[in-house]
Amino acid sequence: xxxxxxxxxxxxxxxxxxxxxxxxxxxxxxxxxxxxxxxxxxxxxxxxxxxxxxxxxxxxxxxxxxxxxxxxxxxxxxxxxxxxxxxxxxxxxxxxxxxxxxxxxxxxxxxxxxxxxxxxxxxxxxxxxxxxxxxxxxxxxxxxxxxxxxxxxxxxxxxxxxxxxxxxxxxxxxxxxxxxxxxxxxxxxxxxxxxxxxxxxxxxxxxxxxxxxxxxxxxxxxxxxxxxxxxxxxxxxxx
Numbered sequence: 001x002x003x004x005x006x007x008x009x010x011x012x013x014x015x016x017x018x019x020x021x022x023x024x025x026x027x028x029x030x031x032x033x034x035x036x037x038x039x040x041x042x043x044x045x046x047x048x049x050x051x052x053x054x055x056x057x058x059x060x061x062x063x064x065x066x067x068x069x070x071x072x073x074x075x076x077x078x079x080x081x082x083x084x085x086x087x088x089x090x091x092x093x094x095x096x097x098x099x100x101x102x103x104x105x106x107x108x109x110x111x112x113x114x115x116x117x118x119x120x121x122x123x124x125x126x127x128x129x130x131x132x133x134x135x136x137x138x139x140x141x142x143x144x145x146x147x148x149x150x151x152x153x154x155x156x157x158x159x160x161x162x163x164x165x166x167x168x169x170x171x172x173x174x175x176x177x178x179x180x181x182x183x184x185x186x187x188x189x190x191x192x193x194x195x196x197x198x199x200x201x202x203x204x205x206x207x208x209x210x211x212x213x214x215x216x217x218x219x220x221x222x223x224x225x226x227x228x229x230x231x232x233x234x235x236x237x238x239x
Contacts, residue, residue: 002036002210002225004179011237020059027052028073032162041172041212041221047164049075051086065094075112076165083174083215084165086112092121100127104137113163113176114217150191156201157184173214181208183230192235201232 007030014025030049034042051073059065068091076084092106104123110116123137131146139159146152161180168174185203192198208225 002034002042004035005033007031022057024055024057025052040223041175042177043077043166043169043171045077047076047166047177048078049073049162049164063096067092075163077167079167080165080174086110101125113165114215152189154187154189156187157182172220175220176213176215178211178213179208181205185230189236195237197236197238199234199236203230204228205230
């Protein structure tokens with residue numbers, strides 16, 4: 001059995017605007033600690049992920065916008081940051097079909113841990129009423145209902161597959177640890193101050209798999225992990 005504790009921060013650090021052009025930069029930090037009763041190649045120490053998404057958005061017209069994003073990052077035990085470096089990029093467009101409906105499309109690219117990945121994507125943001133929003137932006141989907149000025153209830157689903165680089169230790173050689181899973185759940189949010197919201201989420205995690213590879217992409221260990229419930233608490237800033 002494998003369990004994990006996580007702590008994450010996602011914060012804006014550079015909001016700039018000049019006419020129709022906007023530049024946004026964020027800092028995303030995530031710490032993950034694993035606990036298991038079965039001997040394996042998982043590290044005892046906390047694994048870290050640091051990413052800095054930098055987005056450029058151009059409002060071409062009232063209906064169209066174009067933009068792109070680059071995201072350098074480090075993900076691992078931080079013993080050897082060269083092997084832990086990752087890079088992602090996205091280029092795409094947005095189209096305002098109506099006051100309540102926006103379409104998005106583009107191409108995503110990532111490079112890291114010996115693998116290149118390219119995929120097209122399409123998404124939608126729909127507000128059928130002022131208090132109800134539907135966002136489908138793969139690999140995330142979210143339906144939110146603001147039933148009170150200070151409360152919001154959401155149903156969400158997402159797929160994630162984080163990877164960390166781990167330096168050689170007593171358990172094994174230098175290796176890449178990947179943990180993939182799908183999650184569905186409910187989230188309740190409450191406004192604490194003008195911009196600060198507290199949230200609690202609960203749901204179910206399934207389709208979980210752990211794969212550990214050496215730097216030559218040879219599989220050292222691969223295991224299915226039992227599905228399980230999860231609970232999250234957090235704070236978010238909204239402007």
